[in-house]
Amino acid sequence: MGSGRKGVEVSIAMADAVAQADVDVIAAYPITPQTHIVEHLADIVADGELDAEFVPVDSEHSAMSVCCGSAAVGARTFTSTSSQGLALMSEIFFITAAMRLPVVMALANRSLSSPLSIWNDHSDVMMVRDAGWIHIFIENGQEAYDAIFNSFRIAEDPDVMLPVAVNMDGFILTHMIEPVEYVDNELVKKYIPEFKMKNALHPDCPISMGCFGMPEIYTETQMNREVGVVNSYPVIIKAWEEWGQLTGRHYHPVETYLSDDAEYCIVTMGSFGETAMEVADMLREEGEKVGVVKIRLWRPFPLDEFRKAVLGKKGLIVIDRAISFGGPGGPVASEVRSALYNKKGAPVVVNYVAGLAGRDVSRKDFRNIILEGKKKAESGDTEGFTLYGVRG
Numbered sequence: 001m002g003s004g005r006k007g008v009e010v011s012i013a014m015a016d017a018v019a020q021a022d023v024d025v026i027a028a029y030p031i032t033p034q035t036h037i038v039e040h041l042a043d044i045v046a047d048g049e050l051d052a053e054f055v056p057v058d059s060e061h062s063a064m065s066v067c068c069g070s071a072a073v074g075a076r077t078f079t080s081t082s083s084q085g086l087a088l089m090s091e092i093f094f095i096t097a098a099m100r101l102p103v104v105m106a107l108a109n110r111s112l113s114s115p116l117s118i119w120n121d122h123s124d125v126m127m128v129r130d131a132g133w134i135h136i137f138i139e140n141g142q143e144a145y146d147a148i149f150n151s152f153r154i155a156e157d158p159d160v161m162l163p164v165a166v167n168m169d170g171f172i173l174t175h176m177i178e179p180v181e182y183v184d185n186e187l188v189k190k191y192i193p194e195f196k197m198k199n200a201l202h203p204d205c206p207i208s209m210g211c212f213g214m215p216e217i218y219t220e221t222q223m224n225r226e227v228g229v230v231n232s233y234p235v236i237i238k239a240w241e242e243w244g245q246l247t248g249r250h251y252h253p254v255e256t257y258l259s260d261d262a263e264y265c266i267v268t269m270g271s272f273g274e275t276a277m278e279v280a281d282m283l284r285e286e287g288e289k290v291g292v293v294k295i296r297l298w299r300p301f302p303l304d305e306f307r308k309a310v311l312g313k314k315g316l317i318v319i320d321r322a323i324s325f326g327g328p329g330g331p332v333a334s335e336v337r338s339a340l341y342n343k344k345g346a347p348v349v350v351n352y353v354a355g356l357a358g359r360d361v362s363r364k365d366f367r368n369i370i371l372e373g374k375k376k377a378e379s380g381d382t383e384g385f386t387l388y389g390v391r392g
Contacts, residue, residue: 003184010141010173011036013180014106014166017148019050020188024075027055027066031085032118033170034108038080060085064092064103071101072209074197076152079103082170083110086124090131096163097132098225099210102155102195103163104148105133109270109321110170111357119358120170122270122321125298126331132225134164134232135298137269141178144168146249149183149191153239156195160232167298169271171358187246229300236297253302254309255294258284262291264374265310265347267318269295269332272361276319279366290370295332303339310340313347315377317370320353320385329385350376351385359389 001016008016015037018026026045028038045054053070057063060081071077081089086107096103111117112124125135134154138144144166151164168174201207213221237253244250257277259265266276273294283290293309293316295302310316320330328334333351340346350373355361369388376382 001182003182005179005181007177008141008180009036009175009177010144010168010180011108011175012040013141013145013182014148014168015040015044016182017145018078019044020183020185021148021152021192022076022188023050023052023078025053025055025066025070025077026079027057027063027070027077028079028081029057029060029063029085031060031082033110033120033174034080034082034085034106036174037106037108041078060089061092064089064096067103068092068096068099068101071096071103071197072099072201074195074200076156076195077103078105080106080108082108083112083124086128087112090128093128093133094131095210098221100161100228101163102161104151104155105163105165106148107165107167108170108174109167117357118170120172120321121356121358122167123323123356125165125167126322126324129299129331132162132229133299134162134229134236135167136164137167137296137298138173139271139273139294141173141176141180142249143251144173145180145182146243146247146251149188150239150243150251153192154232154236156193157235157239158198160228160235162228162232167270172271181247183247191243191246233300233302251296252305253295253297254305255296256309257292257294259291259293259309261289263289263314264370264377265291265293265313265316266366266370266373267293267295267316267332267336269298270321272319272321272355275361275363275366279363279370282363282367283370288371301335301339306336306339307343310347311343311345315348315350315374317350317352317373317377319355319369320351321355323353323356323385323387328383333385348377348380348382350382352388353385354388361388365389
């Protein structure tokens with residue numbers, strides 16, 4: 001594959017990164033808009049460029065089941081899905097985290113049915129936000145490529161041993177051609193140690209995993225999962241820091257733009273961040289003190305870093321890409337409000353839901369959301385959420 005900058009479809013770049021990570025097993029079922037990732041990996045394996053087992057399963061449920069088995073015996077394992085595929089996979093998705101199996105998944109975020117939609121929003125990932133996986137959100141093709149290496153490094157760390165989902169917006173990123181700076185294979189080998197699974201399944205020493213848990217132990221197992229996810233945080237930070245030292249590309253759990261002196265900030269996750277930054281530049285020229293706060297790490301949620309970034313602001317305009325039906329706001333806004341509850345200097349939070357099923361949110365729309373959200377914050381109209389652009 002070679003190193004250097006290439007103009008490449010983001011899905012292909014992500015698949016190339018999986019191959020460079022020298023995975024052992026790929027199990028996946030094709031679903032739009034994830035398909036190009038696994039199709040390209042199938043070609044790489046078939047052409048002999050990667051010594052791995054590509055398992056063409058009969059469903060997403062089977063895909064994650066295969067991944068559990070392969071990770072449990074100590075094989076570096078990758079899968080990918082989207083939307084209804086994740087819904088079908090969800091039964092095993094929870095089990096993967098509970099058994100501390102370091103599977104890496106590319107999740108091409110797409111709307112859940114019904115009505116049927118193949119376009120992007122975050123309703124699929126929000127369905128499984130509490131499954132015990134580590135969740136990372138990316139903005140562009142370079143981040144998609146880099147995140148694969150970061151994710152294997154994090155997932156397989158002996159102090160973590162948890163699955164990682166790399167969330168990228170379907171079509172908005174998956175099918176875009178962008179410039180991506182590839183690294184060479186020697187750098188990857190230096191960054192990702194050989195995977196050695198402690199207590200791996202082996203026929204010579206049979207053990208049981210994930211067995212029936214009586215009430216006397218179930219609560220303790222769930223607390224163990226919580227501790228595991230929370231304790232993954234310093235490993236994630238270290239993995240990003242070392243990647244930055246090797247490549248000059250630095251990632252952080254919360255990233256900001258023009259926020260130091262901002263009175264109001266828009267909060268985003270995923271590809272919306274880049275458009276939000278453009279609009280912040282435009283509004284700065286108009287004299288508006290606005291900035292951008294981008295949440296890259298969704299689980300474990302970076303409480304301290306987020307609070308540090310926003311405390312003292314007058315208001316936050318949080319954009320959700322999913323509806324929490326019947327709830328007090330979108331999933332992200334609800335967590336932001338919870339994170340800031342009863343904190344001195346906490347900004348008011350205004351919530352918009354926008355871009356469902358890939359509906360375009362233009363720079364003009366972002367400008368309207370920010371300025372309208374500012375007025376809502378000033379007037380105290382902050383309850384619930386506003387579904388932006390709804391017709392009728």
